[in-house]
Amino acid sequence: MSILEIRDLFVSVEDKMILKGVNLTVKGGESHAIMGPNGTGKSTLASVVMGHPKYKIESGSILLDGTDIAELAVDERSRLGLFLAMQAPIEVPGVTNFDFVKTAVQAHMPQDKKLRIGKFILDFEEAAKDLQMGTGLAHRYLNEGFSGGEKKRNEILQMKLIKPSIAFLDEIDSGLDVDALRIVGENVTKMKSNALGMVLITHYQRLLDYIIPDYVHIMIKGEIVKTGGTELIAKIDAEGYDWLKSELGITELEETKRPVSLGTCATKVPAR
Amino acid sequence: MSKEKELEKKPDVGQIIGDYKYGFKTENVSNVYTTKKGLSKDIVKEISMIKGEPEWMLEIRLAAYESFLRIPNPKWGPDLSFIKFDDIIYYIKSSDRVEKNWDEVPSEIKDTFQKLGIPEAEQKYLAGVTTQFDSEAVYHSTIIELEEQGVVFLDTDSALKQYPELFKQYFGKVVSHADNKYAALNTAVWSGGSFIYVPPGVKIEKPLQSYFRINSENMGQFERTLIIVDKGASVNYVEGCTAPIYSADSLHAAVVEIFVLEDAYCRYSTVQNWSNNIINLVTKRSLVEKHGHMEWIDGNIGSGLNMKYPSCILKGDYAKGTTISIAFAGKGQHQDTGAKMIHIGANTTSKIISKSIATKGGQVNYRGIVKQEGKAINAKSKIECDTILVDRESQSDTLPTNIVKNFKGQIEHEATVSKVSDAQLFYLMSRGLTEEQATEMIVMGFIEPFARELPMEYAVELNQLIKLEMTGSIG
Numbered sequence: 001m002s003i004l005e006i007r008d009l010f011v012s013v014e015d016k017m018i019l020k021g022v023n024l025t026v027k028g029g030e031s032h033a034i035m036g037p038n039g040t041g042k043s044t045l046a047s048v049v050m051g052h053p054k055y056k057i058e059s060g061s062i063l064l065d066g067t068d069i070a071e072l073a074v075d076e077r078s079r080l081g082l083f084l085a086m087q088a089p090i091e092v093p094g095v096t097n098f099d100f101v102k103t104a105v106q107a108h109m110p111q112d113k114k115l116r117i118g119k120f121i122l123d124f125e126e127a128a129k130d131l132q133m134g135t136g137l138a139h140r141y142l143n144e145g146f147s148g149g150e151k152k153r154n155e156i157l158q159m160k161l162i163k164p165s166i167a168f169l170d171e172i173d174s175g176l177d178v179d180a181l182r183i184v185g186e187n188v189t190k191m192k193s194n195a196l197g198m199v200l201i202t203h204y205q206r207l208l209d210y211i212i213p214d215y216v217h218i219m220i221k222g223e224i225v226k227t228g229g230t231e232l233i234a235k236i237d238a239e240g241y242d243w244l245k246s247e248l249g250i251t252e253l254e255e256t257k258r259p260v261s262l263g264t265c266a267t268k269v270p271a272r
Numbered sequence: 273m274s275k276e277k278e279l280e281k282k283p284d285v286g287q288i289i290g291d292y293k294y295g296f297k298t299e300n301v302s303n304v305y306t307t308k309k310g311l312s313k314d315i316v317k318e319i320s321m322i323k324g325e326p327e328w329m330l331e332i333r334l335a336a337y338e339s340f341l342r343i344p345n346p347k348w349g350p351d352l353s354f355i356k357f358d359d360i361i362y363y364i365k366s367s368d369r370v371e372k373n374w375d376e377v378p379s380e381i382k383d384t385f386q387k388l389g390i391p392e393a394e395q396k397y398l399a400g401v402t403t404q405f406d407s408e409a410v411y412h413s414t415i416i417e418l419e420e421q422g423v424v425f426l427d428t429d430s431a432l433k434q435y436p437e438l439f440k441q442y443f444g445k446v447v448s449h450a451d452n453k454y455a456a457l458n459t460a461v462w463s464g465g466s467f468i469y470v471p472p473g474v475k476i477e478k479p480l481q482s483y484f485r486i487n488s489e490n491m492g493q494f495e496r497t498l499i500i501v502d503k504g505a506s507v508n509y510v511e512g513c514t515a516p517i518y519s520a521d522s523l524h525a526a527v528v529e530i531f532v533l534e535d536a537y538c539r540y541s542t543v544q545n546w547s548n549n550i551i552n553l554v555t556k557r558s559l560v561e562k563h564g565h566m567e568w569i570d571g572n573i574g575s576g577l578n579m580k581y582p583s584c585i586l587k588g589d590y591a592k593g594t595t596i597s598i599a600f601a602g603k604g605q606h607q608d609t610g611a612k613m614i615h616i617g618a619n620t621t622s623k624i625i626s627k628s629i630a631t632k633g634g635q636v637n638y639r640g641i642v643k644q645e646g647k648a649i650n651a652k653s654k655i656e657c658d659t660i661l662v663d664r665e666s667q668s669d670t671l672p673t674n675i676v677k678n679f680k681g682q683i684e685h686e687a688t689v690s691k692v693s694d695a696q697l698f699y700l701m702s703r704g705l706t707e708e709q710a711t712e713m714i715v716m717g718f719i720e721p722f723a724r725e726l727p728m729e730y731a732v733e734l735n736q737l738i739k740l741e742m743t744g745s746i747g
Contacts, residue, residue: 092699092713095716
């Protein structure tokens with residue numbers, strides 16, 4: 001069981017401070033949801049934990065099982081058990097999905113162990129089936145020409161096979177239709193175990209209908225301003241983030257309006 | 273001289289070639305015959321005499337020598353003025369006769385091939401083998417099946433002796449000795465290479481393959497390849513080369529002439545991997561008749577300076593030309609490559625796909641010409657040039673020339689230059705791949721459209737070579 005501890009983290013990009021003292025502890029077996037308006041640093045937090053070179057840690061620390069990982073390269077963090085399902089997965093032409101996932105899984109194995117290819121093929125096909133990705137997936141080029149929904153499902157497929165101990169899912173629900181959302185939700189829920197700690201970053205309640213979080217955090221202007229249980233989700237869905245203003249004495253929010261529901265997406269009818 | 277001593281003397285070269293997988297040198301090969309350094313009329317005569325050639329070939333050689341003296345270096349492209357023609361040995365012969373049987377091949381030479389893993393690993397796949405060691409073919413086998421079909425697959429010297437009429441009819445007819453300085457040089461001193469004649473209607477299913485290598489200091493290689501694919505015939509020819517180490521600069525100026533007659537098909541695949549001290553200046557050209565189809569699959573991994581622009585002259589109506597190429601420039605390398613498509617017949621079509629990679633400060637240029645002449649109505653051309661730069665030190669230029677001389681032609685040109693992006697690296701590394709693995713994967717993906725055109729074992733070899741060249745390209 002892994003523990004990720006983020007302590008008083010300040011992060012800047014191009015001299016602009018994005019995270020202003022974030023504290024968060026995620027343990028194996030827990031699911032955390034981070035909600036909040038656009039541009040408040042949710043995705044930044046996920047990228048910083050994974051080690052994206054664009055962001056600069058000004059102060060604070062990120063500890064994985066007690067070890068500070070701030071100086072580690074992206075791939076080292078991955079091999080220690082961190083995973084980030086990305087908001088916009090990258091296309092890599094000419095590289096087959098199968099080769100890529102195989103290399104990734106191999107990278108996570110101890111040096112003296114070899115991947116059993118036969119078993120891996122079966123695992124891959126099963127994961128592809130669970131996510132309803134179609135039979136040709138293995139030979140398609142990594143994310144190239146994938147629909148938005150396919151890209152997101154492909155992230156979950158990688159997560160299933162790599163088996164991380166701490167995973168950030170950054171807006172895994174955006175661009176998904178009702179069916180895809182259900183498929184992703186079910187698959188992620190199935191992965192829940194004491195061996196996996198999860199952080200779900202989302203704007204909307206709809207994902208959290210499928211994956212019930214243990215903790216809900218609200219992030220505004222680079223800080224986690226409120227932590228609670230699922231009751232927070234319903235409140236945000238009904239009232240947006242306005243109510244936090246008065247409660248927390250914030251005078252200005254980047255996004256004061258309630259999240260806009262996109263007609264074609266899996267939106268829940270707002271509570272009246 | 274031992275490899276270690278060489279490395280001591282030239283640490284820089286040693287550093288480049290030190291990790292060169294196929295970089296070794298066979299000791300104790302006695303060269304049976306060599307001309308002295310430099311080129312003169314007498315040396316040209318001497319070469320022709322040793323070979324026991326007919327008078328007309330000597331005349332062509334001498335005329336070519338005059339052209340070589342007269343024609344200056346190209347005024348475009350990389351500077352070639354540093355080439356010291358007087359320091360080059362133009363003819364070298366390591367074995368007195370052309371071998372028919374593998375058993376008769378000198379063991380020293382076999383050893384070289386053993387080190388490359390060629391006979392064991394690939395022989396089964398070969399339909400016929402011409403192995404060139406130094407300037408002349410020492411081993412040549414043609415399987416009975418091909419002979420029965422009337423296919424001629426010989427080293428070029430033997431072909432001149434055995435098929436003089438056929439030879440005379442086609443030799444120098446698509447690449448004239450006055451074409452450029454290096455075609456002239458090749459015509460004056462050519463030695464070895466492959467000759468293929470495929471009779472009308474004969475379709476050779478398996479690829480024909482040939483291996484070339486050079487193994488002597490200061491030695492130039494001037495192969496001459498001539499391929500004639502008669503009406504309705506087809507052939508897939510694969511040429512490969514992997515050069516051993518040596519210390520002095522060496523010039524390689526080959527000429528490849530291909531005739532694709534009516535309804536015929538020819539594919540010529542090559543992965544060029546000369547060691548980095550070689551200057552490779554090759555003229556490759558094909559003449560394609562009505563409904564014929566020529567395909568160049570051209571890989572350029574090695575040599576320090578490489579200039580190569582496989583061409584198709586689409587003479588007959590509905591003739592088709594395709595060039596799929598990659599060029600890889602690593603540390604100290606300059607690849608100036610591309611393709612030429614000359615449309616003469618009506619309804620001719622051509623396609624160029626060029627993939628270039630530069631890393632560790634290498635320079636890679638695409639230089640190409642697509643020309644649709646006045647009578648080439650309804651001609652269609654498509655050009656795709658993609659370049660990937662692995663680091664900030666490396667450079668690339670795309671220099672296309674597109675000319676349409678009628679009102680019904682069509683040319684599509686697409687070019688992209690990209691870097692291995694931070695976003696791609698971050699994505700792959702976030703899945704546990706090291707920066708090196710991630711970069712390699714992106715580059716391998718980039719050249720996949722080329723690699724998939726190669727026979728399986730060549731694609732594997734290419735992948736290994738690129739991986740090898742990529743090693744240590746990070747940081």
